[in-house]
Amino acid sequence: MGCALVYRDEIATYDLGPEHPLKPERFTLAVDLMRAYGLLESEGGPIAVTPRVEPASDADLLLVHDAAYLDAVAAAVPLPGRWVALDAGDTYFGEHSLEAAYRAAGAVVMGVDRVLERETHTAFCSVRPPGHHAGRDYGMGFCVFNNVAVGAAHALEAHGLSRVAIVDFDVHHGNGTEDIFRDDPRVLFCSSFQHPFYPHLGADTRSDHILNLPLPRDTDGTALRAAVAEHWLPALDAFRPELMMISAGFDGHLEDDMANFRLVEADYEWITRELRAIARRHCDGRVVSTLEGGYSLSALGRSVVAHVKVFTE
Numbered sequence: 338m339g340c341a342l343v344y345r346d347e348i349a350t351y352d353l354g355p356e357h358p359l360k361p362e363r364f365t366l367a368v369d370l371m372r373a374y375g376l377l378e379s380e381g382g383p384i385a386v387t388p389r390v391e392p393a394s395d396a397d398l399l400l401v402h403d404a405a406y407l408d409a410v411a412a413a414v415p416l417p418g419r420w421v422a423l424d425a426g427d428t429y430f431g432e433h434s435l436e437a438a439y440r441a442a443g444a445v446v447m448g449v450d451r452v453l454e455r456e457t458h459t460a461f462c463s464v465r466p467p468g469h470h471a472g473r474d475y476g477m478g479f480c481v482f483n484n485v486a487v488g489a490a491h492a493l494e495a496h497g498l499s500r501v502a503i504v505d506f507d508v509h510h511g512n513g514t515e516d517i518f519r520d521d522p523r524v525l526f527c528s529s530f531q532h533p534f535y536p537h538l539g540a541d542t543r544s545d546h547i548l549n550l551p552l553p554r555d556t557d558g559t560a561l562r563a564a565v566a567e568h569w570l571p572a573l574d575a576f577r578p579e580l581m582m583i584s585a586g587f588d589g590h591l592e593d594d595m596a597n598f599r600l601v602e603a604d605y606e607w608i609t610r611e612l613r614a615i616a617r618r619h620c621d622g623r624v625v626s627t628l629e630g631g632y633s634l635s636a637l638g639r640s641v642v643a644h645v646k647v648f649t650e
């Protein structure tokens with residue numbers, strides 16, 4: 338049992354317009370690097386690429402989103418060639434966006450199914466659009482459906498788990514995931530983020546199952562590792578997750594100018610290894626990771642490879 342890479346070509350290629358930071362190349366570059374490193378099964382490596390991804394069901398989406406929100410998103414699909422903004426400006430919606438959003442959430446559901454049915458130990462779901470800013474009844478920050486939350490809720494409801502950990506190391510706070518699981522202690526949610534910074538939420542949260550880690554600009558790997566080791570790792574061990582999920586955003590990389598952290602590939606490798614070790618102690622090494630942000634193409638590709646390589650060890 339190794340690692341599954343869950344994606345579908347349409348997720349990689351659907352178009353958000355020429356100036357949008359969610360470029361299709363974000364995804365294809367990471368896969369090209371995995372191929373170059375010999376990580377893919379087709380090159381004799383340990384990572385199996387899933388043949389196809391089905392859209393998430395409305396039943397799965399309704400575990401974390403309101404019905405009225407699903408209706409509003411479906412009604413927002415514009416005419417071909419047109420774009421509409423779902424929120425105050427950066428969550429654009431085109432004619433193919435609804436299908437892409439359903440398939441992004443579906444990819445994470447599929448990753449959860451494959452891992453919990455023990456077809457693979459770990460899965461990395463390379464999805465677009467990302468999800469962690471989408472709350473129960475809103476999309477924002479490029480996110481339409483909260484993919485990682487849909488996957489976690491599916492693990493709880495369809496597979497009967499009672500404890501799922503979600504660790505979000507994107508440079509932005511996972512406000513949507515916090516919104517969705519605010520009153521659900523079956524989920525331990527850990528989010529590190531630049532503060533003060535978009536989306537300007539989460540720094541004041543006080544909850545025993547939501548562990549936010551607001552960190553100043555210029556936070557480097559030494560500081561992040563120390564904070565994670567102090568605040569998260571003991572709590573994750575005490576929680577004894579039955580499934581480890583990761584909102585893997587790589588926009589805190591030194592080379593990513595979307596934000597102002599100074600992380601490098603070795604830091605993403607370190608945190609992935611720590612989370613994998615916790616998963617090994619409590620849930621047979623079962624990890625489902627899903628892509629969130631990351632906008633510097635080269636740094637994103639290298640960071641994704643550093644992240645998934647840990648899953649193949």
Ligand SMILES: [Zn+2]
Pocket residue numbers: 507508509586588629630631
């Ligand atoms: Zn981000």
